[in-house]
Amino acid sequence: MRASIVLTVIGPDRPGIVEQLATTVAAHGGNWEQSRMAQLAGQFAGILRVTVEQDSVGSLHRALQALSYAGLRVVGEASAERERERSRAYRLSLVGNDREGIVRDLSRVLSAREINVEELDTRCESAPMSGELLFHAQALLHVPTSVEIGTLQTTLESLADDLMVDLKLVALDQAR
Numbered sequence: 001m002r003a004s005i006v007l008t009v010i011g012p013d014r015p016g017i018v019e020q021l022a023t024t025v026a027a028h029g030g031n032w033e034q035s036r037m038a039q040l041a042g043q044f045a046g047i048l049r050v051t052v053e054q055d056s057v058g059s060l061h062r063a064l065q066a067l068s069y070a071g072l073r074v075v076g077e078a079s080a081e082r083e084r085e086r087s088r089a090y091r092l093s094l095v096g097n098d099r100e101g102i103v104r105d106l107s108r109v110l111s112a113r114e115i116n117v118e119e120l121d122t123r124c125e126s127a128p129m130s131g132e133l134l135f136h137a138q139a140l141l142h143v144p145t146s147v148e149i150g151t152l153q154t155t156l157e158s159l160a161d162d163l164m165v166d167l168k169l170v171a172l173d174q175a176r
Contacts, residue, residue: 001053008074009021009074010045012044028052030051035048
């Protein structure tokens with residue numbers, strides 16, 4: 001039987017990190033199934049999901065821990081797909097002048113409605129004309145069917161006004 005493991009990895013960025021991870025996973029009969037990786041402030045940061053035969057889990061964990069000699073910290077957790085409540089997928093886009101608390105305030109609104117943030121990508125970059133920092137966020141949300149979208153849209157528009165940002169919410173698919 002195969003086990004699914006979610007790994008988080010962090011360490012000083014350098015060429016060859018992904019290759020080291022992939023070689024270690026493959027050496028234990030593991031299959032690299034899904035990942036997100038980035039260089040942030042000189043650090044390599046990644047999260048990935050691998051599957052491996054149950055009897056190889058321990059040796060894979062030990063081999064990944066051995067990568068600490070190269071400055072990598074790897075944490076692994078067994079995963080199990082959970083049954084998701086019926087929901088609708090939405091893409092949320094936000095852009096505005098950078099300031100503290102944007103993610104906190106947005107996530108508070110979403111959490112209060114039990115909306116799951118499945119993916120969140122954020123970045124700051126200089127505005128073309130002024131050079132001021134603009135904050136950009138893209139999120140994949142799963143909104144429970146019990147949440148009235150019109151009310152959510154109104155709440156998000158009010159938040160956007162308070163934060164002085166532009167915010168869009170776009171449906172991606174039908175209820176699932």
